Structures are given as C-alpha cells and as structure tokens.
Amino acid sequence: MTDMSSSLGQYSDLYKVLGFVFNDVDLLREALTHPSLEGGKQYQRLEFVGDRVLGLVIAEWLFEQYPDADEGGLASRHTNMVRKETLAEVAGVMKLSGFIHMAKSTEDNGGRTKPTILADACEAVIGAVNQDGGYDAARTLVRKFWKRYILQETIGKRDAKTRLQEWVQARQIPTPNYVVVERTGPAHEPFFTIEARVKGMDPAEGKGRSKREAEQDAAAKLLTRLESQGLTSKRTQVRR
Known part of the structure; x- marks a missing residue:
C-alpha cells in the first residue's frame, strides 16, 4: 500500500x-x-x-x-x-x-x-x-x-436520433445527415457543434462534449421544431 x-x-x-x-x-x-x-x-x-x-x-x-x-x-x-x-x-x-x-x-x-x-x-x-x-x-x-x-428529459434527448429516424422513414424521406460544423477545445476534451440535416428542411444545430451527444442534441432540436410546426402527425409531409 x-x-x-x-x-x-x-x-x-x-x-x-x-x-x-x-x-x-x-x-x-x-x-x-x-x-x-x-x-x-x-x-x-x-x-x-x-x-x-x-x-x-x-x-x-x-x-x-x-x-x-x-x-x-x-x-x-x-x-x-x-x-x-x-x-x-x-x-x-x-x-x-x-x-x-x-x-x-x-x-x-x-x-x-x-x-x-x-x-x-x-x-x-x-x-x-x-x-x-x-x-x-x-x-x-x-x-x-x-x-x-x-432525468426523463435527458433520456428522451438521448433517443432523439432514433425518433427522428422513425419520423423520416414513415414519410419515405432520406436518412438524416449529421455534419460536424465546428470542433473546439483541446484534444483530450473536445466540444462539438453538429447540424442535423433532413431533406426539405432547415438544419438544426446541436452541441456536446462528444459527437454522439451533439448529434442527439441536434436531433432533439429538430424534433422540437417539427412539433411546434405541427408536423409530427403521421399524416403530415414536408416538401422534397
């Protein structure tokens, strides 16, 4: 010892x-x-x-x-x-x-x-x-x-990519794209800014200490926007 x-x-x-x-x-x-x-x-x-x-x-x-x-x-x-x-x-x-x-x-x-x-x-x-x-x-x-x-809201955010994927699949829209637009911080402690992009929609920006966290954040924000626009119903469509 x-x-x-x-x-x-x-x-x-x-x-x-x-x-x-x-x-x-x-x-x-x-x-x-x-x-x-x-x-x-x-x-x-x-x-x-x-x-x-x-x-x-x-x-x-x-x-x-x-x-x-x-x-x-x-x-x-x-x-x-x-x-x-x-x-x-x-x-x-x-x-x-x-x-x-x-x-x-x-x-x-x-x-x-x-x-x-x-x-x-x-x-x-x-x-x-x-x-x-x-x-x-x-x-x-x-x-x-x-x-x-x-926390329930955090768990929900971590499932956002799956929920967004299900949303686009139900409408036969191409799979969402996640693009790193910025990486800051030292190599051992990076911080990412990532855009979630869906065809026919404006991108949503997410941030996090890992790519995965930032992607989940971006997907969650895109879903929140869809809900505010009344587009989460299975019957609603977006322009392609």
Whole structure:
C-alpha cells in the first residue's frame, strides 16, 4: 500500500472531482493503468467489477425513479446509461484522460482520447471505489456522475436520433445527415457543434462534449421544431 501523503499529492485533483479519497491508492493506480503497460497490474479486473457495480446501481436507481415503467422501458433506459459512449462522456467529466497510465505508443496513437479506453478506465475507477470504500461509496459516485442521465428529459434527448429516424422513414424521406460544423477545445476534451440535416428542411444545430451527444442534441432540436410546426402527425409531409 502506498503512503497516503504522497498519494494525495499525485491524485488530489482527481479526488476533488470524484468526491472520494482512496485508502489504498494502489487500487486507483491499477484502475488507471492501461493494458499497454506491462510488468504490473492493469485495469481489466477492476473494469470487470465496475461494469457489474454500475449495472446494479443503475438498475436499482431506475426501479426507484420509474415505478410505472415496464421491464422493456427500464431495460431501454438501462442500456442507454451503461453503454460505452455514456461511460466515455462520464470519463470526460471526471477528467480521467490525464491520469491514465499507458505506453507511449498508445498515447501517440491518440489513446488518451479514444472512447473505448476512457470508458474502460471509467468502469475500472468505479470498481476501484467499490473495492476500497464499499458498495455505498460506489453507488454515491455513480449517482453523482449519472444524475444528468437519469432525468426523463435527458433520456428522451438521448433517443432523439432514433425518433427522428422513425419520423423520416414513415414519410419515405432520406436518412438524416449529421455534419460536424465546428470542433473546439483541446484534444483530450473536445466540444462539438453538429447540424442535423433532413431533406426539405432547415438544419438544426446541436452541441456536446462528444459527437454522439451533439448529434442527439441536434436531433432533439429538430424534433422540437417539427412539433411546434405541427408536423409530427403521421399524416403530415414536408416538401422534397
């Protein structure tokens, strides 16, 4: 086990973001060690634990939050909240990228910004918190960072692309196009502006910390416009 004073200095900024201080900092270091580094423990085992803990916390939370939802509705929301894209977004909020230990070759190939690596590290950190502080600590961590996803309106926004796709298909309109019009911010923390374009309609602009988030935002805004114009009825058509 590593000396507490030295660990506080190394990870103090991360502790502040997480709202949790590790008793055994070796668990955190393991959770932040990519498999490209040989000769020590990597994050796969803690990722395994974190995946299961996250799934259970979200399942319990959805059960509490949506008492009238059936199994299918709960499952759909659960899938959205534990998918790799969501985990990568949360890793960005946690600012894990700068703390991940990886081989130079992996880093040179954009490892610090790869969604899969960020998602895996996020799960591993959840697993490490569970092993160090117990399930209650892990649940507190998950609820802190997943609060925005539990809200009904946020879940709806995350399904906006699917709903827009169904809308155009019902009218035999070509599939929506999503075009990046601007990318700002540093490489490890980008911010995207994306247009959702549907034939015969003015585009709608969305923003987000990932392409997926910005696309969902753009689709949601386009759907809101359609609703305000009374075009969401199955009978309504747009010019082609």
